[in-house]
Amino acid sequence: MNKISFNYSKLLLPGILLAILVVLATLPLYGSNYSIVLLTSIIMYVILTVSWALFSGSTGYISLATAAFFGVGIYTSAILGRTFTASILANEYFVVFIVIIGGLISACLAFIVGAITLRLRGIYFAIFTFGLVELIKNLLLWYEVKFTGTRGRFVVVIGNETIYYVILGILLLLLLVTYFIRRSRYGLALESIGEHEEAAAHIGINVTMVKVIIFAISAVFVGMTGSIMAMRWTYIDPYISFDPNLTFLPVLMAIFGGTRQMYGPIIGAVVFAYLEEILLTRFPYYYMLIFGIVLAATILYLPNGLVGVVQKIIARLAGGKHAHSRG
Amino acid sequence: MWRKAIGYSLPVIICLLLLLIAIPGCQQAATPTAPKTTAPATVATATKPTTPAASPSATAAKPTKDKIIVGMSRPLSGPLSVIGDSAFRPIYETWVPRVNAEGGIYVKEYGKKLPIELKIYDDKSDVGTMTRLTEKLILEDKVDFLWPACGTSFLFAQAPIANKYNYVLITAEGGATSLKDMLPSLPYVFVSLSFSDWYEVPVLADLLAAKGAKTAYIMYIADLHGIEYSGVAGIELPKKGINIVGIKSVPPDIKDLSPIIKEAKALNPDAFLALAYPDQVMPATATSMELDFNPKAWLGGPGVNFGFYHTAFGPAVEGVLGWTTFARKSSPKLAELADILYSGKPEETNDWWGHPLYWAALDMWKAAIEKAGTLNQKAIRDILATEHLETVLGDTWFTIIGGGGGLLAKECHPGEVGQWINGVFEVVGPVDKATAQFVYPKPPWPKK
Numbered sequence: 001m002n003k004i005s006f007n008y009s010k011l012l013l014p015g016i017l018l019a020i021l022v023v024l025a026t027l028p029l030y031g032s033n034y035s036i037v038l039l040t041s042i043i044m045y046v047i048l049t050v051s052w053a054l055f056s057g058s059t060g061y062i063s064l065a066t067a068a069f070f071g072v073g074i075y076t077s078a079i080l081g082r083t084f085t086a087s088i089l090a091n092e093y094f095v096v097f098i099v100i101i102g103g104l105i106s107a108c109l110a111f112i113v114g115a116i117t118l119r120l121r122g123i124y125f126a127i128f129t130f131g132l133v134e135l136i137k138n139l140l141l142w143y144e145v146k147f148t149g150t151r152g153r154f155v156v157v158i159g160n161e162t163i164y165y166v167i168l169g170i171l172l173l174l175l176l177v178t179y180f181i182r183r184s185r186y187g188l189a190l191e192s193i194g195e196h197e198e199a200a201a202h203i204g205i206n207v208t209m210v211k212v213i214i215f216a217i218s219a220v221f222v223g224m225t226g227s228i229m230a231m232r233w234t235y236i237d238p239y240i241s242f243d244p245n246l247t248f249l250p251v252l253m254a255i256f257g258g259t260r261q262m263y264g265p266i267i268g269a270v271v272f273a274y275l276e277e278i279l280l281t282r283f284p285y286y287y288m289l290i291f292g293i294v295l296a297a298t299i300l301y302l303p304n305g306l307v308g309v310v311q312k313i314i315a316r317l318a319g320g321k322h323a324h325s326r327g
Numbered sequence: 328m329w330r331k332a333i334g335y336s337l338p339v340i341i342c343l344l345l346l347l348i349a350i351p352g353c354q355q356a357a358t359p360t361a362p363k364t365t366a367p368a369t370v371a372t373a374t375k376p377t378t379p380a381a382s383p384s385a386t387a388a389k390p391t392k393d394k395i396i397v398g399m400s401r402p403l404s405g406p407l408s409v410i411g412d413s414a415f416r417p418i419y420e421t422w423v424p425r426v427n428a429e430g431g432i433y434v435k436e437y438g439k440k441l442p443i444e445l446k447i448y449d450d451k452s453d454v455g456t457m458t459r460l461t462e463k464l465i466l467e468d469k470v471d472f473l474w475p476a477c478g479t480s481f482l483f484a485q486a487p488i489a490n491k492y493n494y495v496l497i498t499a500e501g502g503a504t505s506l507k508d509m510l511p512s513l514p515y516v517f518v519s520l521s522f523s524d525w526y527e528v529p530v531l532a533d534l535l536a537a538k539g540a541k542t543a544y545i546m547y548i549a550d551l552h553g554i555e556y557s558g559v560a561g562i563e564l565p566k567k568g569i570n571i572v573g574i575k576s577v578p579p580d581i582k583d584l585s586p587i588i589k590e591a592k593a594l595n596p597d598a599f600l601a602l603a604y605p606d607q608v609m610p611a612t613a614t615s616m617e618l619d620f621n622p623k624a625w626l627g628g629p630g631v632n633f634g635f636y637h638t639a640f641g642p643a644v645e646g647v648l649g650w651t652t653f654a655r656k657s658s659p660k661l662a663e664l665a666d667i668l669y670s671g672k673p674e675e676t677n678d679w680w681g682h683p684l685y686w687a688a689l690d691m692w693k694a695a696i697e698k699a700g701t702l703n704q705k706a707i708r709d710i711l712a713t714e715h716l717e718t719v720l721g722d723t724w725f726t727i728i729g730g731g732g733g734l735l736a737k738e739c740h741p742g743e744v745g746q747w748i749n750g751v752f753e754v755v756g757p758v759d760k761a762t763a764q765f766v767y768p769k770p771p772w773p774k775k
Contacts, residue, residue: 033466152480
């Protein structure tokens with residue numbers, strides 16, 4: 001008996017995930033054209049947020065380098081896109097190839113940065129990573145002005161559906177990787193680093209190596225997303241690519257959703273991005289005001305994010321049941 | 328175990344529900360519960376966002392069409408809002424109610440005048456959001472027309488989208504040589520603003536050369552705008568025998584300009600050009616005064632062309648040059664426009680460069696619809712590309728580049744270079760359109 005119920009519960013979560021995936025994967029068949037565009041944008045935020053939470057959520061190291069990895073992905077796409085002709089780019093496999101290269105270059109950057117800076121703690125690490133965004137932006141600006149005599153670049157335009165499927169693929173990959181990391185010894189190592197780094201080091205975890213590797217892995221997905229989004233934005237320059245908003249928004253989204261569970265950042269990003277869309281289009285003149293109020297209220301009243309509230313409700317429901325059964 | 332399963336699955340179900348809400352939500356929530364901020368159809372103004380509920384009727388019921396819906400993605404928040412709110416926004420907020428007060432635009436196809444209704448979204452000064460909202464306006468809201476986003480780099484991203492869906496796009500804030508280079512492949516895009524080699528810098532070079540200027544020093548901002556203007560100046564000025572003795576780029580967030588001004592002063596050029604934005608042009612002016620750097624010609628722009636430049640520096644602005652389009656003396660029509668736009672408002676709102684060109688762009692759009700007698704984009708595009716139409720500038724047309732999109736013909740510009748003379752920003756170049764004589768050398772900065 002026990003075994004059967006165990007199997008059921010094991011199947012429920014993957015089943016629901018599969019259902020969501022099927023809905024998302026078949027959306028272009030029946031959804032409106034704009035639903036694809038909107039979902040691409042929402043998925044972008046989900047990826048950035050989950051990637052951020054993969055490293056920062058568990059270790060407590062606040063990384064503000066998301067925009068740097070994203071921008072590196074964008075520039076990879078812009079530079080490679082110019083190198084190859086449009087006819088080659090019509091081949092969707094080639095788009096995937098460019099996206100993978102973008103992810104790998106971001107990972108290399110994260111690896112180097114991580115190796116140098118992940119010995120820094122707390123606020124110093126946050127400041128350094130944010131400085132990285134500004135550094136790369138200004139370096140690129142200087143390079144473009146000095147050597148290419150321009151500021152922005154045009155990226156080869158590809159169809160919205162291709163972009164949607166690629167970004168969906170990146171999301172799937174990210175969720176799988178996050179799931180397995182959380183359940184591997186690396187996940188436990190990250191947790192223990194977050195709890196008490198010295199203690200983790202003392203029980204034999206190579207803390208720096210674990211941090212650097214996970215930091216680099218999280219950057220892969222951010223870089224890949226940058227590469228594919230560049231093809232949607234069509235025109236990019238250092239200011240667009242290394243926009244500090246792309247650093248702060250994932251952090252806010254993760255806090256909004258709650259960072260303790262894997263699905264916290266996902267829910268945070270989805271709700272946040274959709275809320276933003278509604279406000280920008282329905283209340284364009286009050287967007288900032290309403291958004292600010294929602295954020296302030298979240299921080300004040302939902303310290304554990306949306307998931308925290310949901311869990312509280314579940315706990316209350318379950319607690320009620322228990323009380324009842326005991327009674 | 329079940330409890331655990333529920334604990335896991337409930338949030339996921341919520342997530343799924345949210346997605347399901349999102350899908351029909353983005354298929355336009357045309358419900359009557361949408362926030363009721365609609366202005367009455369006949370006097371729809373830009374300050375009032377309209378309900379999405381109005382949009383499906385735009386295409387669904389063509390024969391009974393009762394308004395023209397125009398969609399815009401504008402920077403209502405974020406860093407670009409400062410530019411957007413003072414450049415194109417006051418123009419459409421003045422122009423649309425005036426047209427609607429007359430009943431709207433006559434469209435022969437419907438046999439009546441149709442008022443204009445604006446549907447405005449906030450792109451929060453973010454290109455990604457702007458491209459998404461532009462596609463929303465086209466695909467989801469199916470607006471009749473698209474009006475432009477704000478800023479040159481935004482136009483780079485928006486123009487290909489408008490062109491892809493065959494939507495006419497007459498631009499406002501923004502223009503660049505590089506945008507001109509794209510026009511052959513963008514037949515639906517028409518650029519209204521004048522810019523570096525269209526036809527400001529060549530006119531400046533002529534003006535300076537005629538007065539015998541021999542040397543120039545250029546300070547430019549390290550961005551699209553500065554690179555472009557300094558590049559064009561680097562070609563046009565030497566052509567007229569003006570030697571560039573120094574050229575320095577400055578980052579957009581520079582605070583102290585004194586090293587640059589000191590260097591320029593040491594080289595003693597005849598002309599000093601600050602090819603940057605107000606944030607750099609204002610401190611460059613103040614630093615020049617402080618260090619008593621008073622070349623025979625001092626040009627800064629954009630910045631000098633705004634009313635707030637005069638408000639900030641008062642009589643010290645005498646003789647300072649900037650880019651411009653018109654002055655009250657340019658023509659009676661333009662004097663009337665200045666009255667419409669600036670009478671009873673603080674001087675800070677004045678923009679002698681962009682405003683008449685944006686107004687003319689909207690006049691062109693209206694005239695093209697009336698001439699076409701239809702809201703068909705292709706028909707309107709062809710009229711914009713081929714016909715001369717009457718606007719606030721007089722006879723106006725677009726110069727077509729490489730068989731594609733167009734630039735507002737330079738012959739239609741009422742001016743290119745302006746100068747503060749007796750507290751008025753007059754047109755001094757080109758000479759045949761000047762409203763005042765070019766003062767060269769400029770008077771010295773006032774002594775403290």
